[in-house]
Amino acid sequence: MxxxxxxxxxxxxxxxxxxxxxxxxxxxxxxxxxxxxxxxxxxxxxxxxxxxxxxxxxxxVAAWPNDFETVAAGLQSIDDAYQQNHRGGEIGYYEFERTGDRSCELTCHNPYPCPFDRGLVRGVAKQYASVDAFVFIEETGETCRRDGDDACTYAVYW
Known part of the structure; x- marks a missing residue:
């Protein structure tokens, strides 16, 4: 905080x-x-x-694997960091899929609120994006935890 x-x-x-x-x-x-x-x-x-x-x-602020040089590698690390910082039981996961040179889809299968995950994804993307890059995140999935579903999917562009 x-x-x-x-x-x-x-x-x-x-x-x-x-x-x-x-x-x-x-x-x-x-x-x-x-x-x-x-x-x-x-x-x-x-x-x-x-x-x-x-x-x-x-x-x-969290223990985070951060030996990356690209936005894509940083976004792929979210699941590793999530698993590293949680323990016990079924905690969920993050699923990364590259969709273009400067875009991906990230599906969040976890119990955290949608705004928290959007901020997390943006924070990681901004950390590895070039200074002149604009990071844009859009919810694109057919399901949303806000509606009681198990996952949210975000398109990420940088």
Missing amino acids: GRFSDAYRERALRALAAEGITDPDPEEWYPQQTWLNAFETIAEELQPHVLDRLGEQVPE
Whole structure:
């Protein structure tokens, strides 16, 4: 939550505290459902775009394989990083498919909210894109977790 105002940070910390996480420690493991509940509260109280911004920051704060030089390689790494930073049970996955020289489709089979995943994908793409590149993400799948489905698919252009 490094790039958020003190007021937003405080409200997010209250949402975590309501779920039993009173002093978040990056070295600790927490139940995934706890985070999902806190994300739901944050989206309701602060607007869903805050989840987008949180997702964008994940590559900067999570353990992440980042020895890549291209956007495509960075986006392919999302599933590896996801598996590395989650444990226990069926946690889902991210599926990458290259669709062009500067485009791909990324399907998110996980329980995280759509805005969070959009931010995550954008954050990774921007990290590896050239300075003059514009990263564009569009939801293109026939299913959406927002509607109770298991996955969302995004077209990513850079």
